[in-house]
């Protein structure tokens with residue numbers, strides 16, 4: 184019984200008994216309180232400044248940000264971006280916020296709703312929220328948001344609604360708990376910029392195994 | 406992995422004259438320390454976060470069994486399975502068993518030092534299962550049948566030339582010396598492996614008791630492909646990585662990337678909780694967490710307990726003059742640098758690793774930068790004491806210390822001797838003021854000069870000033 188042996192050793196080392204109620208209470212308290220630790224001042228800002236911090240930090244992380252006023256501009260902006268970059272194939276999550284857009288009818292763009300496959304050039308997903316502190320976006324896995332879309336395609340296009348912007352990570356956890364009070368989704372991704380590696384002579388190269396480019400469409404009125 | 410720590414002195418001698426290695430190590434010294442300093446300076450709360458992280462880790466260790474219990478409960482509630490492994494052998498067998506149940510032929514791997522610690526790759530290969538490292542650095546090492554020399558940047562001991570040669574040989578493509586081209590080659594080669602693997606193995610930076618989640622922090626995205634595409638995801642982690650809540654994990658995340666690479670945040674911080682849910686269209690169907698003890702529970706309550714605070718950021722080795730001079734492989738086992746000099750004797754025995762805690766200048770830089778404030782020099786000294794007690798240190802050291810103690814207890818003689826050795830050193834140094842050779846100290850003077858003492862002994866100065 185490895186588990187019992189490990190626990191016995193730990194308790195012997197700590198000189199505590201298995202049923203020490205004081206210790207159990209301390210653990211219960213901490214787990215229940217979910218208290219924040221120090222939150223940097225940088226992340227505690229009024230909304231307007233939070234937005235500029237997010238834009239600044241996301242750009243620093245080498246994400247590319249395209250600012251729009253609302254979702255009605257989204258399809259056009261995505262189509263423009265794809266055509267400028269010579270991409271005519273887009274995989275999206277099966278999410279009505281993304282599929283029911285005013286996509287143009289006279290285009291060569293092929294859109295598919297499915298998880299990603301090797302060879303996909305671009306994907307479009309919805310962020311659950313955005314975190315100003317480090318210019319990070321949060322996504323989770325679910326029926327309408329497969330995780331592979333965030334990692335396999337060469338270019339990852341993410342839609343962020345301004346109203347989902349929070350300052351520190353702690354606020355993002357609160358939102359996540361509100362949305363999923365029972366248990367976490369299988370995968371929660373915090374993404375800050377495109378994939379990279381400095382494993383060859385410490386020289387930074389973009390586009391290791393994940394997306395080479397990360398494009399954030401920020402919807403200011405939503 | 407074979408323990409080569411007893412050869413430390415010989416390996417160090419070779420490393421110091423290895424021009425290729427010295428060039429590669431130059432990249433490390435030029436990079437990480439300055440980046441960490443900048444990142445720390447940008448966050449005014451950095452020092453306060455370190456204090457809080459130290460205290461939280463102490464709290465966790467004092468309640469380690471209970472947080473682990475809670476973690477297991479929540480992994481199970483979410484449909485995953487926790488496996489407890491006291492030894493490296495237990496862990497290897499457990500992982501093999503999971504692979505066998507899946508009929509696995511190929512296993513992709515994200516970066517994991519614990520799997521290095523338990524020698525997983527060699528073991529799986531012997532059992533006919535192909536492990537494929539997918540982190541770029543680890544992939545390069547696997548092609549070269551090499552091992553990591555650094556816990557964050559595993560291939561830091563190699564130059565661009567080394568990588569170009571390895572890829573040219575294994576990929577059968579024209580040789581390129583462009584890092585971007587080389588990375589693209591690896592990307593293409595590994596895509597096929599990601600989709601064809603039966604099992605994906607990753608490490609974990611933290612285990613979250615509250616939710617039963619594990620988290621990996623990576624820049625490449627290979628860990629995410631490793632754990633999302635195969636049918637089975639196995640997380641291999643050590644027991645001290647548990648944290649109570651997401652908020653507590655956040656405290657360490659704010660310190661980890663800044664201390665390691667000087668980044669504000671790692672590109673991908675990914676939480677995994679159980680297998681895919683009903684309705685999910687991708688993700689693994691099975692989720693296993695293999696918890697490895699391998700000597701850690703013995704550290705609880707010992708003089709090395711504080712080492713369990715380590716979050717594997719690598720700052721201590723990035724700032725260590727000894728590591729910077731000889732590189733990670735000289736340490737002869739999995740964990741190099743100051744943290745390795747404390748951990749390796751625990752895991753492979755002081756008999757084999759006794760030279761490591763001695764390979765220190767005790768400059769204190771490691772403790773100065775450690776995000777969880779581990780007193781590394783003090784812990785190395787504990788090992789030296791233990792080694793001395795066991796009479797494991799070489800006779801010359803033991804007799805040397807006895808010799809010194811004899812004189813130190815006799816102040817008159819001591820003063821006479823130190824004043825005369827001062828004169829002796831000045832004599833050896835001559836006009837340049839630096840001695841290039843000293844009898845009985847070849848290990849030191851082969852690679853550096855010893856400055857001649859300028860002026861009086863400490864005791865002489867002390868007496869003069871307190872007159």
Ligand code: SF4
Pocket residue numbers: 714715716717718719720721722744771774775776777778779
């Ligand atoms: S000992 Fe401290 S500095 Fe070294 S790797 Fe561990 S946490 Fe980082």
